[in-house]
Amino acid sequence: MKRTLALTLAGALCLAGCAGWEASSAPAAQAASTVNIDLLSINDFHGRLAKDGIIAGAAVLAGAVNSFTASNPNTRLISAGDNIGASTFTSFIQQDKPTIDALNSMKLTASALGNHEFDHGRADVDGRVRAAAAFPYLASNLYDSATGRPAYDQYSVSVVDGVRIGFIGAVTETLPSLVAVDALPGLEVRSIVPEVNAVADRLSDGDTTNGEADVIVLLVHEGAATANIASSTDSSTFGRIVSEADGNIDAIVSGHTHQSYAHSVPVAGWPAGLQRPIVQAGEYGETIGHLSLAVDSVTHQPHSLSAELVPLTNPDTSPRYAPDAAVAGIVAAAEAVAAVRGAVSVGSISADLNKARQNDGSDNRGGESTLGNLVADAQLDSTRGVGAQIAFMNPGGLRVNLGYASSGPGDPDGNVTYREANNVQPFASTLIALDLTGAQVARVLEQQWQPTGTGRPFLKLGVSRGFEYSYDPSAPAGSRISRMTLDGLPLNSAATYRVVANKYLADGGDNFSTFAAGTNRADTGRIDLDSMVEYLKHNPAAGPDLAQRAVGAHFSPGVAGGLTPGDSFTVALSSLLFSGGEKAATTVELSYRGAVIGHASIDPTIVDTTDEVGRATITATLPGDGDAGPGALTVTVPGTGTAIDLPITVKPTAVLPVGGLTDGNRSAFADVSVTPSPAPAGSLVQVNVPGHDGRPVTVVGYAPQLTLTTAAAVAGGRVTVRIPAGYAPGAHPLAVYAGDGSLLGWTTVTVTPRARI
Missing domain, CATH: 2.60.40.1930 (Macroglobulin (MG2) domain)
Structure with missing residues (x-):
């Protein structure tokens, strides 16, 4: 294997030239023969230009690159894709051009293509996006179906202090299901592993005409489902990428799943003690991945590889690195443009759309809200084309009310601007579609009652129009949901329903873990803000639905x-x-x-x-x-x-036993009687059921048949009933049944004519 041969050569060189080393001089000699390289990685940045809590913002990200570069000039920034798309308003409103400008300014070396780069289709990537990017966008597994040739650069090579580093790009094989159906004309998506390995082998075959590389790093827009190392080494798509990648791939930088992990995985054929780092740096530039490579200066092969995650903010969310002035300027300019374009009208509403409130006027995330339901309506409308049937919205994703009143001169009542729509849900969250059974939908609704000890005891989900349910708030956990209907029909617990929610909720956020258990998950290619804007455009003067769901x-x-x-x-x-x-x-x-x-x-x-x-x-x-x-x-x-x-x-009304009321079907333990008898129609009588004190009984009168009461017999086994006013004079049987429907006994009341006044 390449790695074994390289280390053997390094050892041979050391034996030939290092035999006389003193122990004290070994560290200096080793330092002289090593090129230290720092590769900083991002993934799923999604246009998070401005600082927002633990999201450090582009200027601080650039500042981190500056800091590492000041310590080691052999520092490069790389990305595993989704730099753009599903972006916040500041970047979104200029089609992510400010984000690309910021990445250009911080000298991004190479990036894989992600699925969100294709949000506006292949033509947008091939034209506008690649023209704006000063860095190569890579995808080894995307081919032009007309020519059979790679549609994009499969790799790029950067020379760092004499070491040739090859970056191979790849995008998730599920790309076609993550974008609009017409977004990828003439584009063929091939399996990642064979394509990546073929490129890695060409870069390692000794033929200088096809782009040799000393170190190879895979930038793949695919990742593990969880941060646990088991998710990177199992039989999942990403697990197979990790286990089946050729030994000449030195490190893997992943993305797409928004997870945070830095693992080291053994590779067959590699010497003991040397493992391949696998890294994914969360999302939105909250952290960066740091690959540290120690490369032999003679053989140009790594003898040390490690990975870690570096947060860009302190625990109090203050920046850990000084913002880069140039990128800060790009962000400020983008915010200025967003302020102007944010004033553009996207639709209108007929009345306030509000969040739920508590008595003091503060938000009540446990209450159903007209705003939450409308957002769910919008998300369902935008994803019906991919089969969605029910949409859910988490209350914490609603940041402000959408008010009807004018915000100032030039803004008529009911007008909704881009900025106002963005302020309601500013997270630019991707909408995820997934399959849940009816039983799982019920469990989702049960999880609105939060675990003991959490900050809020109840979180009310907004639900889309057509989905309704009833519940018993005092029932035991797990049995509160009594009925669910979709378009008027009860949900079948065993049937499967296509559900859509923002990514935070779909990933099990706010303790809604059942969403994370959904199957057939797919990124719809839509984001929450887009769905709101489109809904308002297509529903002029949208108003609050006052119907409780x-x-x-x-x-x-x-x-x-x-x-x-x-x-x-x-x-x-x-x-x-x-x-x-x-x-x-x-x-x-x-x-x-x-x-x-x-x-x-x-x-x-x-x-x-x-x-x-x-x-x-x-x-x-x-x-x-x-x-x-x-x-x-x-x-x-x-x-x-x-x-x-x-x-x-x-329950069915009690009926006469077969053969009628006879001594043969009288209960052996109850001698039922009635007092007084005779009695006039309309009067109260006592039905006596000896030995049945405190137990529920049902008294049924006959001729005509009518349930007279269902009640617990009082002390002495007595139940009070009223003789129906419509009973004609004469004998009328009375039957008494136990709570389980069994016959306890019968008697007869003689009815006299109703007294006249």
Whole structure:
């Protein structure tokens, strides 16, 4: 292998010329025979020009390069792709030209192409992007399908203090699924490993006509799923890249998955003690990767390789490096342009779109909001073309309200500017599509109740129009979600649904780990700001949807076992109102099979930290004309559009046993009787069920058949029932059933004519 031969040669040279070294002189001699090279790497920068918390900004990134270069002139900056695309407003509004200018200024040596470089299609990369970049964009596995030749430079070689460093680029094999369907005309995406290895072998074959390199670094826009080294060495796509890359590839700089890791991995055929570094530096320029190479000055082969991650900000988010003045100027100019272009109108709204509030006016991330739901609507609309069915939005991704009132002269009421849309969700987050089963969707909703000890007990997800659910806020964890519907149809727990969310949420952020378990993940190529802007363009005067997409409901005891027509019950409702200042409805109705069976006033008191604002309690009786089996009660808030079903089970009305009520089917342990008898129609009587004190019973009258009550027998086994006013004079059987539906016994009440007044 190349590495073994190189080290053997180095050892032979040392034996020939170093035999007389004193121990004390060895370090100096070694230093004289070594070229130390520092390769600083970024990935997934995504146009983060300005400082924002732990995002250091382009000027500080350039300052870090300056600092390393001052200590070691043999310093170079490299990238694993996605320098541009999914960018913040300051870069986005100029099609990322300021970001490319900043990277040019800090002398980026080489970069792999990432999928986001193709956000505006192949023609944009081939023309505008490559023309603006002073550095080579590399992709060894992209071919022109018409010519069969590489579509882009596969590698570049930089000479550093006499050492030739070859940088090979590659882009994720899933590129076609990450961009618009027409974004890659005439472009063929080939497997990474064979293409990279072929280039590495050419750079190591001794033929100086095809670009020999002493050290080879792979810049690949593909990465491990987690920071754990197991994800870099398993059977995943990236694991295979690591394990199957030829031994003449000295280091791998990765990207795409926004992970932070610096690993060293053994390579077959390499000497013991020498391992290949694998590095990915997170995202957005928060950190940089640092590859340290010690290269023999005679053989030009590395005898030491190591990797680390270097944060660009201190724990208090202050910069660790002095900003570079030239890049700071580029950023300032971009911000000035963004200020002007940010004033451009992108649409209009008809009323305020607000976040949820607490009593003191501060944000309540636990409350459903008109803004969160509209953002989810926008994200679903922008990704329907890739099969999305449901969109979710995390409340922490909403930074400000979208107000209706004018912001000043020249800005009419309802106008929404680019800057205002950006301020709502300034993260320029990629939208990720993934598959979840109905059961997993329920688990996502359960995870709104946050783990004990977290800063907020509940985080309410915005959901897209067409998706609704009911829940019991007092139910045990794991059983709170009672019903979910999509376009009016219940979700099937075993069926698969295409879900979209911003990358933070899709990666399991805010403890929504079920998203991270989704399958068939794909970067949609859209970002949140783009989806909002497009939605406003296509929906003039968009306004807040006052319909709640989730309602809380807690039933009185016993309802879970089912309701028999004629049964009375109570349901405590919540989450009937928004808390962001929207006009509050005053009443709520409960319906069954289209008929209102109860209503109540709504308490508009704001409930902090949770989604329970808008509370009401309704007591109702289930009508006697329902079919047995699964059913639903409908919660309606007049004037808002809220109409959400609550699932119930309707039990069949008790029927006469086969053969009628006879001594043969009387219960052996209950001697049922009624007092007084005879009694007039409409009067109260006591049904006696000896030995059944405190247990639920159902009393059914016959001729005609009608459930008279379902209640727990009091001391002495007595249950009070009213003889229906419509019962004709004569004998009427009464049957008594236990809670499990079994017959306890029967008796007969003699009905006398109703007393006249």
